[in-house]
Amino acid sequence: MQLDFHYYATYCAAYLAGYSSEESLSICKSAQFVDRCTATLLSKLKAPRSGATTQLPLEMIEECSDRLGRQDVTRIWASFHFLPYDLYAVKKRCGKKYLDKYRLICQPNSDLVVETVKLAKDSSLQAAGVAMHVLADTWAHRNFAGTPSLVINNTNYYFYELLKDGNSDKERKIKFIHSATAGDDIENGVYINSLYQASENTVMNLGHGRAGHLPDYSFLRYKYLPAWADYEAVIKDNPEEYYKAFCQMVYALRYLRGDFKTFEKDTYDTQTVAPWESLIKNTLKKRQGKEGACKDWKEIGEKISGRAIEDFDMESCQEEYINAKESEKDETYLGKFISAAIAQKSMVTNRIFKSGNKLAGYPKAYKKEGIFRGRNKKAGERKGGVSNE
Amino acid sequence: MSKIQRVRSVIAGLLIIAGSLILIAFPERALLIMAGILSLSLFIYGIRRLIYYFTMARHMVGGRIILYIGIVILDFGMFTMMMTNIPKMYIALYLSGVFAFTGLIDIARSIETMTVRSSSWKFRLISGVINIVVASLCIVFINSTEMIVYIYCAGLIYSAIARIVTAFRKTEIIYIQ
Numbered sequence: 066m067q068l069d070f071h072y073y074a075t076y077c078a079a080y081l082a083g084y085s086s087e088e089s090l091s092i093c094k095s096a097q098f099v100d101r102c103t104a105t106l107l108s109k110l111k112a113p114r115s116g117a118t119t120q121l122p123l124e125m126i127e128e129c130s131d132r133l134g135r136q137d138v139t140r141i142w143a144s145f146h147f148l149p150y151d152l153y154a155v156k157k158r159c160g161k162k163y164l165d166k167y168r169l170i171c172q173p174n175s176d177l178v179v180e181t182v183k184l185a186k187d188s189s190l191q192a193a194g195v196a197m198h199v200l201a202d203t204w205a206h207r208n209f210a211g212t213p214s215l216v217i218n219n220t221n222y223y224f225y226e227l228l229k230d231g232n233s234d235k236e237r238k239i240k241f242i243h244s245a246t247a248g249d250d251i252e253n254g255v256y257i258n259s260l261y262q263a264s265e266n267t268v269m270n271l272g273h274g275r276a277g278h279l280p281d282y283s284f285l286r287y288k289y290l291p292a293w294a295d296y297e298a299v300i301k302d303n304p305e306e307y308y309k310a311f312c313q314m315v316y317a318l319r320y321l322r323g324d325f326k327t328f329e330k331d332t333y334d335t336q337t338v339a340p341w342e343s344l345i346k347n348t349l350k351k352r353q354g355k356e357g358a359c360k361d362w363k364e365i366g367e368k369i370s371g372r373a374i375e376d377f378d379m380e381s382c383q384e385e386y387i388n389a390k391e392s393e394k395d396e397t398y399l400g401k402f403i404s405a406a407i408a409q410k411s412m413v414t415n416r417i418f419k420s421g422n423k424l425a426g427y428p429k430a431y432k433k434e435g436i437f438r439g440r441n442k443k444a445g446e447r448k449g450g451v452s453n454e
Numbered sequence: 455m456s457k458i459q460r461v462r463s464v465i466a467g468l469l470i471i472a473g474s475l476i477l478i479a480f481p482e483r484a485l486l487i488m489a490g491i492l493s494l495s496l497f498i499y500g501i502r503r504l505i506y507y508f509t510m511a512r513h514m515v516g517g518r519i520i521l522y523i524g525i526v527i528l529d530f531g532m533f534t535m536m537m538t539n540i541p542k543m544y545i546a547l548y549l550s551g552v553f554a555f556t557g558l559i560d561i562a563r564s565i566e567t568m569t570v571r572s573s574s575w576k577f578r579l580i581s582g583v584i585n586i587v588v589a590s591l592c593i594v595f596i597n598s599t600e601m602i603v604y605i606y607c608a609g610l611i612y613s614a615i616a617r618i619v620t621a622f623r624k625t626e627i628i629y630i631q
Contacts, residue, residue, distance in 0.1 A: 131458070156513070159513055160509050160510075162509050162510060163509065163510050163513055166510075167513075215511070215514065216510045216511055216513060216514040216517065219514060219515070219516075221515060221516050243567070260567075263520070263523075265506065265510060290515050291515070292514045292515050292516075292517075293513065293514070293515075294515065295513075295515075296515055
């Protein structure tokens with residue numbers, strides 16, 4: 066998912082859940098910032114690097130070359146973009162080394178997504194935004210894992226787009242190319258993906274890189290063979306799943322506002338969304354790139370709220386953070402975002418570690434500090450670490 | 455390529471150049487030493503691929519290719535180990551075969567890279583062509599052990615320089631988030 070869903074659709078979901086336009090903007094800004102908050106940016110802002118929620122390509126290349134680095138990569142990508150579904154999953158005749166990776170496969174409606182939403186309860190709007198990003202990505206990024214792995218994240222030539230042809234589906238082979246300059250050619254079914262690398266732990270085998278941006282286009286319906294699925298083809302119906310993601314966001318946000326006492330799995334607030342259902346479904350099914358989808362979602366948001374939605378921009382928030390006194394940094398917009406990010410990362414890393422899986426590293430005295438050993442040492446230089454438990 | 459990988463590539467390149475110069479200095483023993491090093495590295499790589507297959511890749515769609523690669527490379531490694539007691543001419547033939555094979559693989563991969571529109575195919579194509587030229591020269595001078603060693607070492611020095619150059623090249627990465 067990209068700007069269209071994490072920013073504009075999240076704004077719509079928040080407004081429908083009952084938040085004011087200003088509150089909805091705070092939530093969707095935070096949801097989108099999860100895709101921008103890198104360790105490099107945090108270093109520039111002199112903020113704790115452990116608050117990083119994504120990585121730049123060069124950061125990933127550096128990190129993937131050793132075990133500690135890969136743990137850092139896994140902490141970030143599993144916590145924010147590929148939330149694991151079942152940390153105790155079992156597969157016959159598989160060793161622990163394989164199972165550790167298999168258990169990090171992302172799917173919606175996991176125990177961890179419930180914990181993610183509950184973690185944001187009675188917290189800041191920024192925490193709600195972070196939770197919405199994670200929740201939405203469980204739908205788009207399902208079947209892939211947030212750790213570098215050939216045996217889990219690889220795909221092969223078997224990739225077909227399903228195009229509606231009357232009442233049935235017509236299959237069209239998807240062609241992948243590897244080019245840093247060309248863009249996706251939606252009309253002709255030619256997409257960019259990462260190059261096949263036979264090494265298990267290379268960054269090219271992280272997440273859905275081998276499937277390109279296919280999971281990010283809301284209109285796409287396709288079938289393919291995930292590397293882990295024992296030759297069983299999987300059908301990915303993005304329009305259907307994005308709609309579920311949207312309705313689940315509305316439900317989750319209403320829970321955060323106190324409309325519901327508990328947050329249950331597999332529950333969708335279709336009733337609140339009903340008046341906008343056809344408009345939203347038509348937008349989700351429209352064959353278009355990111356820009357078109359952003360424009361359409363922006364229009365829907367403005368129609369729902371009757372207010373203009375500003376473009377995504379974090380410059381003022383960064384200024385605010387830089388200019389704040391040391392003791393007041395945690396109360397700024399960015400300070401609250403970083404606290405929410407560290408809380409989420411801490412929770413997910415601890416769950417992974419407690420399941421006996423070391424791929425996300427070893428939690429370090431998080432009850433006191435909320436930070437992790439190794440690359441994120443700098444987080445300890447400043448107060449404001451978050452404890453979950 | 456990470457900084458550590460770049461440093462490793464440069465060090466490996468320098469070691470290969472140093473090794474090649476030593477081999478040029480002692481051509482009479484060079485072929486056996488080369489066969490020994492080659493067999494050991496193939497043997498270790500083959501074993502590693504097989505371990506990877508049995509622990510991980512056998513559960514992957516299309517993972518059997520890892521098994522085949524492991525077996526073929528291990529086989530090559532063991533075959534090379536057995537070559538210590540046979541005439542030098544056969545060793546030279548085998549080594550030139552390895553060069554030719556590497557060259558063909560490089561060319562095939564560069565064509566594959568070109569078809570997916572990646573810009574990094576030219577360097578690989580040149581490497582492939584040079585490897586095949588080296589292999590052909592080895593066969594032309596098959597009766598002169600010394601000449602074969604010089605040609606072979608020139609090929610190794612070229613590979614080492616290519617490795618060092620690659621370490622300083624910008625890494626092209628497709629970022630999918």
